Amino acid sequence: MSGGNSEERTEKPTPKRLREAREKGQVPRSRELNSTLLLMISALGFWGLGSLMVGNLATIMRKGLVIERSMAMDPVALVQQFSSLVSKGLWVMAPLFALLVVAALVGPASMGGMIFSTKAVSFKVEKINPLKGLARIFSAKGLMELLKTLAKFLLVAVASMVLLWSLKEDLLLLANESLGSALGHAGSLFVKAYLVLSSVLILVALIDVPFQIHQHNKQLKMSLKEIKDENKETEGRPEVKGKIRALQREMSQRRMMERLPEADVVITNPTHYAVALAYDREGSGAPRVLAKGADLVALRIREVAGKHGVPVVSAPPLARALYATTEIDQEIPAELYVAVAHILAYIYQLNQARSQDGVEPSMPTDLPVPDEFK
Secondary structure, three states, rough: OOOOOOOOOOOOOOOHHHEEEEEOOOOOOOOHHHHHHHHHHHHHHHHHHHHHHHHHHHHHHHHOOOHHHHHHHOOHHHHHHHHHHHHHHHHHHHHHHHHHHHHHHHHHHHHOOOOHHHHHHHHHHHHHHHHHHHHHHHHHHHHHHHHHHHHHHHHHHHHHHHHHHHHHHHHHHHHHHHHHHHHEEEHHHHHHHHHHHHHHHHHHHHHHHHHHHHHHHHHEEOOOOHHHHHHHHOOOOOOHHHHHHHHHHHHHHEEEEEEEEHHOOOOOOOOOOEEEEEEEEOOOOOEEEEEEOOHHHHHOOOOOOHHHOOEEEEHHHHHHHHHHOOOOOOOHHHHHHHHHHHHHHHHHHHHHHHHHOOOOOOOOOOOOHHHHHH
């Protein structure tokens, strides 16, 4: 694959990319869905609650127009009366306001969920850049918004003409009705027209919602290079991971060397491997590995052991077996107990002979190391 192709955003966004976009407030949104829901819910609210609200508001208005003489001469009483009427009017309209609040929340919640991001509302200089604004206007998204506006206008215009034509007889008959009956009939026709025209916008919303989801996913698509860079940041760059591992090895070796003076014996290959053992007399009684290493680390173990007077014994098969089957701070396998016991017995006899100026014992040569450990 060429370098140019690797920069094309052809891959689906990773969970990390989606999470970061959500934190920035970048989620799919459809203004057409929100406006359609608001119009539909308000139309249904007027349809179900209209007559009740109009009746209550008319009663409130009549009471407001009837003022006693004593109240008319008292400015404080007038203000209190006006405040009371406004409060009652708001309570009458409260159910409709509650429906509108619910409609305003349902739209965003159904697309992308309810989120609040301070990054989305923060000030950005590019938002007031006229060149950026022109670029947004003449972009594919701007063209889509223009087409949606024209589509809404045409749909509403055609629906309005059809609706007016279907209601022409009812509208003409209003002139023959009494004032109260005409107002009620006109209100019913208004709510019906409002509901029909709001329903027309459902078609625009059905087209806009998939388009907004497609645009959102397209904007978040990633190139192969971006995915690789993200993996490096998530898992750690190889050079950084290598440096960390080197530091960990260095710290482990430092701790290992600090404990080496506690060892009873260092068993070597004699040059390639070195394993330091301590005999746990008060614990389980099994020898435990305090340090082990190969090549340069083995050389360093031998040097530190010699500096602190820890006996160094050359037993190649046993050293290889211990190095391959044990870890630091781990007890040796039970299959190697006898071979290690021979070494520890030799060290004990050697120390005793040197303290008493006696004859030093000979190093055991045929250690019982099982064949599967060799």
